[in-house]
Amino acid sequence: MEVILLERIEKLGQMGDVVKVKDGFARNFLLPQKKALRASEDNLAYFEKEKVTLEANNLKQKQEAEVILTKLDDFNLIIIRQAGETGQLYGSVNTNDVKTSLNENGFVVEKNQIKLDKPIKELGIHKVSVKLHPEVQAIISVIVSRTESEAETLIKGDEIKIESEENLISEDTINLEEVFEEGAVPEDINEESAEITEDNDNQISEDLSNENNSDTDESEKKDDADS
Template structure:
């Protein structure tokens, strides 16, 4: 199906480009999201009439996104999760969790703006790409830790903390031989 793009789509084209895409991609994503129009004579004429307005609106939105990107650049958010001794999470951190952490840090984003290739399943600091506008993206660091203390240590060292100090103390006590009250 041939469509005309109403905004820039990564790996597809710029605003105003007439491109050929698969029918399902156009019907199920681009057309309902109002990111494109079918490339008919009427729609091309309509697009040309509205082009100046669309470009002005796009420029305005891009400037706003760039201003937010400057504030967000280098942002470090903490996500506390339970994990095993090897640092493997008992679950995962997905784009919804990342979006919730960024919102808690004071920014307004949608979970669809968080670009995760796959869910994060290990402790540590992980860079995540957030798309604020089709032309503006920023990298945010997600610090996944077992506790706030572990998160502070991970942020300082840059390495994942697999065993917290509290657990180390408990484990040392477990290694001591059991002493009965009668033996004292």
């Protein structure tokens, strides 16, 4: 389908350009969003007639976007989320979360203006672009942290405490050989082991003594019976 662009569209063209696009893209995006008109004779004539007005409106919108740009560009947007010791979020931060947070900070934007390639799933500073106008784009820093103070640490450029997965050893996997050097097992453990061994030896000796006494008693009883 051929359409007349009513504004600059990235990778397509400038306002007033007649371009050929896929039917689905035109019907589902360009036409309902009023970013283009079908390239019919009537619409071409309409555009030529309204060109000056359309260009004036576009210039006004661009200037308004540039005013917002001065406040939004390089803005630090703090989003608080729970996360594990490795920095992985319990969930994620998506486009709607960014939009909601921007709105709460006084910036009126829609989801389709925010470019987030994939949901954010870890703590840190993440660069996100916000299209304010076809020709004006802001880059903000989305700071995902567990607390406000942690966010301030990130903004200052300092590192936050995050454990690597290798350092998170479960108690079930810990044994003495991994924790202590060879021959360096603590004395109290050695003493406890020695006490257990000694107790076991004493118990065995006592059991053997009792068994021998029992055998002697049985022999004496047998001799008495024979007599």
